Amino acid sequence: MAATETRIVTQRLREFPQDSWTLKRYLDSDGYRAARQVVTEVTPDETIALAKDSGLRGRGGAGFPTGLKWSFVPKDVFPKYVVINHDEGEPGTFKDRELAEMDPHQLIEGITIAAWANQASKAFIYCRGEFALGSRRMDAAIAEAYERGFLGKGIFGSKFDLDIILHRGAGAYICGEESALLDSLEGYRGQPRLRPPFPAVKGLYGQPTVINNTETVSTLPHIVNNGVDWFKKIGTEKSPGTKMMSVSGHVNAPANYEVPLGTSLADILELAGGMRDGRPVKAIIPGGASAPLLTDTNIPMDFEALKEAGTMLGSGAIVFMDDTTCMVRNALVTAEFFAHESCGKCTPCREGTWWKVRILERLEHGEGRQEDMDLLLDICNGMDGRSFCPLGDASAWAVRSNVKLFREEFQAHVDAGRCPFDDEHEQLVGARAGGVGLGEAGIGDQPAAGIWPDADGGA
């Protein structure tokens, strides 16, 4: 059976790519029905119960049950805030970006449901600074929603007020970490906060704060409209619903694919048109650059199965690498990313990410030593679980899995005193404009011109 998508949050944008972001299109497809219904007919507690019963889990990476997260928010402390983590920066991930660019009203409706459930009258969208088109379309959508009374004072004719403020970040991956996001939103240097207190209790400006991912809240209107039972029939028992998978790397059709959780990697690869030039799969990053590598596509993509396989679903960014990929270079590119994005707050992450890059650079450039592989693993052990926030831990997982799974390739670099892939790389670079490794992994179905429209300060 040919693999197919199950489109829920991407249904509209796939069907109407010409105008899926407009209010007209959104209203034509039953838009804002769910938000209107919860705000006018459902109590906040019932809304939280709905989220809980649905089994919806966060789509940002950690997979934390959304309803449970909401239930931690104290009921009697005001003001409360809802913050949308739209700082999508995990290498290989481009799903939230597409949702905001192509279906911003779906996001706004989802935010409205989350805000109602938590009785927060102010919501913030923390938008990755580079998302120019998305932020312009969200701005326009927010303005339209205000105009229609979907936002502002007494939304949908109720007594509930809701303001949404779009805030553009300034280009730091760490601001996708929720407490660093809050610091950045407050105008401070984006660095993770010491916990406890947790954001649900003391978050933005010291007030109870719910932080949800764009894809997570975009799912909410569909759960409200179609019911919990419908939602739970999709996906697996513990990971219900669909997940957008950002597929990139050496595949023929890199793009976002929305599939039920639990869909196998092989099926997703098939959706993405298979491997480029029919080459074999060498390694897969299943959940963003932080996730340890897989080598086998015969695995269901859900939170539990990947955890069991020693890796994670993360944000659902899948990078397929074929046999032309140098895994030392892959480790180097990944390590460079984390070194560049380390905030510098804690010792192991600041120094460890930097050190690993130095070693991997030597290895890749033929100056590796026999002891470097063990040293890399040791540095990873010194960071994992000892860093202040998951950024440091994740940087350790990523490099560690490269060394562990492809140690012989590292050894080959040491033995040869050069990168064995260099010749092949030269040929590839000559043949295609693309490169190998993560750096140039592209996005298939977005014309470049549409991604970077003229910067006219739309925000």
Added chain:
Amino acid sequence: MADGNGAPPPPNDGKVAVTINGQTVRTEKGRLLIDVAEQMGVFIPRFCYHPGMKSVAVCRMCLVQVEGQNKLLPACATPAADEMKVNTVEENAVDAQRGMLEFLLINHPLDCPICDRAGECPLQDQTFQHGPGSSRYIEPKRTYEKALEISDLVVLDRERCVLCWRCVRFSDEIAGDRFIQLVDRGAGTQILTFNEEPFDSYFSGNTIQICPVGALTSKPYRFVSRPWDLETAPSVCTYCSVGCPITNESRSGKMVRVQALPNEQVNDFWMCDKGRFAYHHVSAEDRLETPLLRTEEDAFQSGPWGRAFATIAEKLEGKSRIGVIAGAHLTTEDAYAIGRLARKTLKTNNVDSRIQDAGAPYELALPVTGAAGSNARLDDLDEAKTIVWVGPDPKEAMPVLYLRLRKAVIDHGARLVVMSPRAMSLDSIAQDRNLTEVGGEAAAIGALETEGPVVVCWAPSSPGRDETAIARAAIDLARSTGGKLLVCPPHAGSQGMLDMGVHPGLEAGYAMVSEPGLDTRGILAAAAAGELDALFLFGADILGDFPDRALAQRALEASPFTVVVELFATETASHADVILPSAAYAEREGTFTNLERRLQKLEKLLPTPGSAKEPWDICAGIAKALGEDWGWRDFGDVWTDLKKNVSTHANVDVAALAQDMPASSLQYESPFGETAADTHHAPVAGPGGQYPKGFRQGAPFQTGQNWPLSWELRAFEAEQRPGFIPPTNGTGAAEGGLPASEPSTSPTREAGTYALLTGRQLYDEGTLVSKSAALRRLQRKPFIELNDEDAKALGIDDGQDVVVEGNGAAFTTRAVIGDIVKGAVFVPYDQVGLPANQLISDSDPIVTLRPA
């Protein structure tokens, strides 16, 4: 301290049982594991944790194993919970410690041989204790421009920095000035001043002291000494009445460094830059070394003490009209000696110590506090719901009191009410800011509503100005609200002088004098009128400090015989007939009484230059020459006499006042196989132990002694430290028995005149502070400040030169437009070339202004 052995724990004591490395203690729930361990004698290595600041848990050095947790937890950010089992020495924790040190060292330059911090460096010490012996890092290190001078006092070396954020947190949390920041990110993260502005903080030196590496070093101390060459003695800062405990440190007999000693009841862990960097006067070249006597030819000739005392005795023969003025940088013992000399030997009540604060009516507090001083302690600020500040800007006059007020407001939620005719540092944290008319504070205080507990702080604000009504209102507020009063006299010795009866109307111990003598102004006026036979000035630079320089000048010129006891040949001293060289504070054993009436001890570090003597010894010498042998040979003798004669001090245990040097009772295994305590005569006696002076001299390489970190260990004694002087039962003392304070009148000023406000700035031309070259560079350019509207009316622009004229003196200076009440002009005290006290003649000083 309860230990968990055997008997079941007492129920409901609010404590939890925590086991660390197999040893169980009961401790307060929520206390940080790092502190719990420390109290048990288990030292957990750390860089970012500092007990005076909030935990950030960034250095990851204090990771420990907590049973049931799958990750190591930072002990500095993990609160104690019941049944918690902690291990600081198991394999994973030890591996983490070694790993963190390896991480920290990969980019550290290891330039210990040329680093000021080496030998007292927490990074060095902890690497010896917990670090790997060598590094596996072979690549080039991160480099930055070395030795960046970020101010005239602080030098920054970013290569040595381990990014513990202590300086940044200090600047943000404690000083509140945020001068020093983190910039850039990741491995490029650096400490820097923002926008390359200078580190222009009054508290910058604290960042040097708490820096756990040699990243922030002191410019005046740079390359001056190695720690093991230093001799150190605990002392008390001499610059203001807060009385921060400090260490004086010398090398080869010369003062080279001052550091803050921790006392969470006084200064926490901090001190101001003036206290820290204004030590140069002690070892200044121009200290007076021998007595100087005026010759027939009107020149000074040095002579032996015997001749000096004999000359004094001879000149005083048959004379009874004498005035004695003492400066307030002298110790409690000096104060006692001066009081005794004046009253018992010279038989005069013409004795006073209030010079800059001349006429300040401290005695008004007697009925409320039982002393001419406070009944509040600094710790009371932390308990207060309302704090009322009536006085000058404490950041300029008493910087660490500013920090305590800030802490009370920010950490403990006190409501701060500020009354002043001029904007000040406290405004930014005050909930209630009253910019009053000059003298209008009194009325504003009367209208105040407060929520208790209340602490009313009153400090004389503008030298020369009669502030009796303000003082009365402040004291009344404390009384009517049942609150406490914090009286803030200006100098380190001020309170001791009052306690010891260096006051025309109060004897030592606050007995009333039946016939009050003349106060400072009275003495000077009498001298100027030729009504005094002799004038004694003990550390009293009346020309520099008294708020009517012309009167002081006339007094000195008219006085037939003047004795000056001084450190330096001041202009005042040049008018003397006999100049007697005094010991400086670092050269003496003694006590200062701070503004909360706490006695704190100074230890002798250095010998006096030449034959200089301690002021109490000079008093005894004069008395002996006049036929009275007090029998005093040392500090102990003074106290024996003092306790006998001063009821309030009868029960003081001077021995208990000895300040602990920061001595850890935690012993480290020395890398040389013995404990540090065995190897070096290090002060490991712990709280209460005597500090062996000069223990560092000649000691071998002392890494592993854990010296600098021991400065940051908490003092765990719950009870107050000794040294508070009990109040008298003077609560019934009638105000009528006191020298009458002139009622404050508010005469309508003539058009074109302005009320003159003066006040101290931290860095001024004072005799002692001006000996520090670095601090002189930090002095503000002389200026006067006036209100925007007044400036407009006069046609004066901000920064324009103006002529300020008063009391017959005129100066041209720069005008600054500031937040000051209309009709008033602020002229800082002690500016170069602009002695504000020359503009003052009476108790409502006025000046005129015109564009230059």
